[in-house]
Amino acid sequence: MHTIYARFNNISAMFSSCLMALLAAIALSSFVFTADPKGDLSVASVQVFPGNARRYKNRDQDFAFVNFNVTADLSPLFHWNTKQLFLYVSAEYANKQGVKNEVVIWDRIIRRKEDAHVSIAGRNKYVFRELSTSFRDVSPAHYMLKYNVMPYVGVLTYGEAARTPEPVPFPERQELS
Template sequence: MHSIYARINNFSAFLSSCILTLLGAIALSSFLFTANPQGDLSVLSVKVYPGNSRRQPGLSQEYTFVNFNISADLTPLFHWNTKQLFLYLQAEYTDAKGVRNDVVIWDRIVRRKEEAVINVVGRNKYVFRDISHSFKNVPPANYSLQYNLMPHVGVLTYGEAGRTTEPVPFPPAQDFVSR
């Protein structure tokens, strides 16, 4: 006969095999649920201002402020395996030396389906500056609304919900006027 420890070991091995098989089936089934969320992204204005670098005193740096309007319906992305969405606005541009840059300038975490209809009029949440310290002779930038779907079980899914129709140019730096 088997001892009680052998029976507990057999039962727990069978139970863990069943749970792992179920989790694998859930992860594979999430590939069947594909959604194409639609959003509208428009850049209202882009302003470039000179400033001082905090890390290197005496060095001038140009900072860009982007005012944008986002309206998107992301409810098709929510299903039984969606834990949350990480939503972010990304600026894509090539600097004066020809290096391609992708900069996140705004983000939001959406945890429930009720919060998945996004209507935001705002400006960049994070500092937008170029490593060359200037946006002079930089070609226009494209802006896109990206998302990262985080499931309860399975792989992370990345996608795009909206994009500007035309590239938005960087204006020349303005003098900052304080009031």
């Protein structure tokens, strides 16, 4: 009546259809579990020093060094569909031409709920420089603690856990002695 190949095809088609329906239900259920974690971000100091950008053929540029303090409880973001969190601190400012820039200055990956209580006194991990060569006449920067929830199944979700209450101005350039 039916060959073994036809029966195998029917069984595998039924199995894959049920599996896709289960994965779709898991992905949609992620929207039910929403959390709004809160944290605190404060900038201890910002220093600006001259430097030489190797990429631009001995062009002098200003480099900013930011010391910050972060405390946050991100454990509400972990549930059964959370694989890991990508946590980062970014600076948002407008340059002399009025172009809005957002620069990531620090990041960390959190893989377990036990590690989701973050308390860090750190410094920028990545180079923070202004492409127009100088931080002079640049608007003050807002610093934000943002996160990205990476699920096992479903869409990536983004959020903001903390923000500096007021923008932090860039100080005058300090000469190296």
